[in-house]
Amino acid sequence: xxxxxxxxxxxxxxxxxxxxxxxxxxxxxxxxxxxxxxxxxxxxxxxxxxxxxxxxxxxxxxxxxxxxxxxxxxxxxxxxxxxxxxxxxxxxxxxxxxxxxxxxxxxxxxxxxxxxxxxxxxxxxxxxxxxxxxxxxxxxxxxxxxxxxxxxxxxxxxxxxxxxxxxxxxxxxxxxxxxxxxxxxxxxxxxxxxxxxxxxxxxxxxxxxxxxxxxxxxxxxxxxxxxxxxxxxxxxxxxxxxxxxxxxxxxxxxxxxxxxxxxxxxxxxxxxxxxxxxxxxxxxxxxxxxxxxxxxxxxxxxxxxxxxxxxxxxxxxxxxxxxxxxxxxxxxxxxxxx
Numbered sequence: 001x002x003x004x005x006x007x008x009x010x011x012x013x014x015x016x017x018x019x020x021x022x023x024x025x026x027x028x029x030x031x032x033x034x035x036x037x038x039x040x041x042x043x044x045x046x047x048x049x050x051x052x053x054x055x056x057x058x059x060x061x062x063x064x065x066x067x068x069x070x071x072x073x074x075x076x077x078x079x080x081x082x083x084x085x086x087x088x089x090x091x092x093x094x095x096x097x098x099x100x101x102x103x104x105x106x107x108x109x110x111x112x113x114x115x116x117x118x119x120x121x122x123x124x125x126x127x128x129x130x131x132x133x134x135x136x137x138x139x140x141x142x143x144x145x146x147x148x149x150x151x152x153x154x155x156x157x158x159x160x161x162x163x164x165x166x167x168x169x170x171x172x173x174x175x176x177x178x179x180x181x182x183x184x185x186x187x188x189x190x191x192x193x194x195x196x197x198x199x200x201x202x203x204x205x206x207x208x209x210x211x212x213x214x215x216x217x218x219x220x221x222x223x224x225x226x227x228x229x230x231x232x233x234x235x236x237x238x239x240x241x242x243x244x245x246x247x248x249x250x251x252x253x254x255x256x257x258x259x260x261x262x263x264x265x266x267x268x269x270x271x272x273x274x275x276x277x278x279x280x281x282x283x284x285x286x287x288x289x290x291x292x293x294x295x296x297x298x299x300x301x302x303x304x305x306x307x308x309x310x311x312x313x314x315x316x317x318x319x320x321x322x323x324x325x326x327x328x329x330x331x332x333x334x335x336x337x338x
Contacts, residue, residue, distance in 0.1 A: 035083075037064050037091045040259060042204040042250060045181060048258060049087045051080040053109060054156050056312060058219050060109070061257045063208065064091065065201075068180030071100040073199065073208050074255050075113035075126075078158030084113060085120055095120040100177060102184075104210025104255060105196045106132035107228075108146055108157040115139075115161030126168050127177065127186070132195035133170040136163045153315075171197060189244075191237025192226065198244065205250040206259070212240050214270050215316060216254040219307030223266055225274045226256075228319055229326035234278050241271050273301065281324040293321055 037047035045066045053060025053076060062084055063073040070093065076084060085095055098121045103111040106128065114126045114136065128136055135142045139160035147154045173188035182203045189198040189212040199208040215224040227234070244252075245267050252260045252267075260266045277297055285293050297317050298310075305313060 035087065037087055040206075040253075042206055042259075043181075046201070046204065046206070047091070048253075049084075050257070051076050051083045051087075053077065053080060053256075054312075056308070058217065058257050058307065061253070061255050062087070063253060064088070065179055065182055065184075066091075066093075067182050069099040069178075070097050071102060071177070071179055071182075071184070072098055072117075072124075073102045073104075073253075074110055074210075075101055075103055075117055077109050077112040077156070078116055078160065079156075081113045081116040084117060096122055098124045100124060100127055100179075102127045102177075102199060102208075103132075103136075104198070104208065104212070105129060105193050106135050106142065107193065107211070108142075108160065110210065110255060111136065112158045112160050115163045118163060118167055124167075126163055127171050128168060129188070129195040129197050130170045130172050133168060135195075136160075136168060137165055138162055176202075187243065189240045191233050191235075191240045192228070193231050194233075196240075198240070200247060200249070205248075206253050207244060207247060207249040207251075207263075208253045208255070209244075210255050212237070213244060213252055213254065213267065214273075215256045216252075216258065216260050216266070217305070217308050217313070218258050218260075220302075220305040222302055222305065222308070222313070223260075223269050223273070224301050224313075224316060225270065225277050225320055226316065227274070227277070227323040227327065229323040232323045232327050234274060234324075234327060237274060238271060241267050241274075276300065277320065278324050278327070281321055282328045285321070285325055290318065290321055294318060297321070 035050045037049045040046040040048055047064040049062050051060045051062050060076055062076060065071040088095055101114055101117060101124050103114055118124060139162060143160050146157055171186045175186045177184040182201055185200040185202060187198045189196045192211045196210055196212050198210060198212050211226050215226050249263045252263045280296055281293055294314060294317055302313055
């Protein structure tokens with residue numbers, strides 16, 4: 001299973017909804033203008049582009065490190081491949097100049113574009129957590145489980161293309177990647193998923209967080225947990241937060257979305273929100289239902305958003321309600337029987 005909310009309804013309903021969503025997505029996609037890479041304030045080599053994932057401004061970040069060896073952090077879904085390639089070219093590079101594609105984990109909104117990007121980037125290799133390696137070699141089960149779990153929303157997450165093993169690098173905790181001025185250190189960061197990485201840039205002391213530190217909506221200054229089924233683990237995620245704090249990073253570079261320049265404040269906020277969300281789901285889901293829990297979590301986390309729509313934010317929260325319910329069911333099943 002992927003870390004996405006399971007769709008409700010019959011198989012025919014899901015397939016019909018998926019066709020409608022696909023058509024709507026493709027119509028919208030034609031009008032998306034690619035955004036150029038813009039330099040981040042931490043050094044002269046680090047850049048960010050907004051690929052407007054799910055047709056939403058300020059949600060899907062792709063990072064470029066323009067060093068002696070060129071690296072791209074995250075690859076989006078298969079729908080954003082052309083936007084990434086166009087952004088690379090607009091920056092003044094050829095796709096063949098890219099040496100490394102780094103995916104924080106193998107969920108489709110982070111690794112879906114990797115296999116497609118390799119077709120235009122002949123010298124690049126994909127760096128992936130050792131636990132996710134086999135799923136990029138053969139993504140059949142990954143894509144199938146996404147379609148089942150996401151239902152009508154599956155169209156927004158795209159698909160995956162298999163990657164030959166000689167184009168992949170299996171990453172373990174502590175492995176480093178030397179780009180020239182920048183040396184990246186890969187950190188095993190479970191919680192969101194067992195195949196989650198965060199990446200410390202030793203030069204600028206910024207950390208690429210993937211989904212390990214939750215979601216950041218900068219236009220409305222919202223920090224939000226993300227706890228997808230089926231493998232979310234609260235205790236491990238809290239341990240990951242502790243490790244991130246110990247790094248004393250200069251900034252957190254969220255995949256969803258962008259740099260947060262008060263990392264201690266952000267991590268401590270998440271360390272409070274994750275257990276609070278978990279407790280509410282455990283104590284109230286059975287009595288108030290998903291909609292009641294959604295309202296409570298929304299009111300706890302969101303304050304008068306002006307940029308991101310309520311519907312978009314609620315969809316993100318529903319994913320975590322399902323994931324936290326699944327987490328508690330697993331914990332209860334694993335508990336010793338009296």
